[in-house]
Amino acid sequence: MNDEQRRQDLADFLRTRRMRLSPEQVGLIRGGRRRTPGLRREEVAQLANVGVSWYTLLEQGRAIHPSSEVLQSIADALQLTPDERQHLFLLADQQHLVDTHASHEQVSSALRRVLDALNPIPAYVIGRRWNYLAWNTAAEHVLLLSKSVPPYEYNAVWRMFADPMSRHLYNPKWEQVAQKVLAEFRADSAYYADEEWFKRLIADLQRVSPEFRAWWPRHDVRGRADAQKDIEHPLVGCLMFEHTTLQVPTMPELKIMIYTPLPETDTLEKLQRLMDQGVAMNAV
CATH class of the missing domain: 1.10.260.40 (lambda repressor-like DNA-binding domains)
Structure with missing residues (x-):
């Protein structure tokens, strides 16, 4: 035009x-x-x-x-x-920034059914503040998402830098993964840097994490991209995934994260084993 x-x-x-x-x-x-x-x-x-x-x-x-x-x-x-x-x-040839004062983010029942249908492939929804909003059973078994980490119980960036479990899950590549997460979060931060919750989160991360304190001033930014992600699970060992991000058209601030088992690995078999163990534990 x-x-x-x-x-x-x-x-x-x-x-x-x-x-x-x-x-x-x-x-x-x-x-x-x-x-x-x-x-x-x-x-x-x-x-x-x-x-x-x-x-x-x-x-x-x-x-x-x-x-x-x-x-x-x-x-x-x-x-x-x-x-x-x-x-x-x-x-008007202007970029429309996401309304950072939008109402509470909600995951529709239809989207929740999509997550459930993807089992045993881990999938979850993350909001504009990088909070986990919904996830399927496979994601819970792999990433332990129902375990809250106060004071930012379900914030992905907080868990990456403040929760010791993340270092075990992404060992020995935790630093590499954490730097990518931080660069993506920094790129998104332009939309809400003036909000008080954001300022509190950054201050608390700088207080609890020496890595965050050292890396945040670098201003590294990157967009989300498909990539391989390896997870060292405490029960079944190494899980190898292709990580894909999808956007929700009706709520573009929401992102669907999908971890597809890498072909020619035993990851899918291990995921099914985790699912079966979960069913067995719930039946007891």
Whole structure:
């Protein structure tokens, strides 16, 4: 899409969103007859705290460049849904940052059934704060995810650096794995670095982990990528996986982590053994 077409689509999108709202829906008084349905441009400008002339130019497809803050204000004024907000930012040629003040993250029942269906392949869901939100039985047996590690009970970064069990699971490559996790977490941190929970987590990690204290100032960043991951399990020994990350389209801040047994290894057999042992223990 060229710039002219993008600006025209943005103008049309704003106009159609404006026309679907009534003054009563946004807390305004109707004030007499209206020739066209919906809000007037000056009303949207008032609600978004922007100039009427400036907003008119935006709806006319003129070459102006609203900031992210202004786009958020317009989105609020037009009562856009999350999908509509994303579309607005795309048409405005802006990157839409994940709302770090979003409501509580929830894993749908359908996604939980997907995790269960993947057994005996370990799989879990991680949220925007890198908290484990849901996992299947195989992931519990392999990674011991139901074991909380206070004060950040189910935070993946905290467990990596503060829980001694992680050093056993990833021995002898714990440092290599921990540095990759930290670099991925650092890349995500741009979305929520100003939040108080994030500042507390970083301060506590620096207090309890000399490795974190040494590596965090490096500002190493990396994106998530498929990779091999080996785990030294206390009951069945070495497990070798291909680690894959999938995104949830309806909640892009959620990630599905899947550990597929590496071909030509005995990992799948060992996973099945762990599953069988778990069933036997529950039956006792």
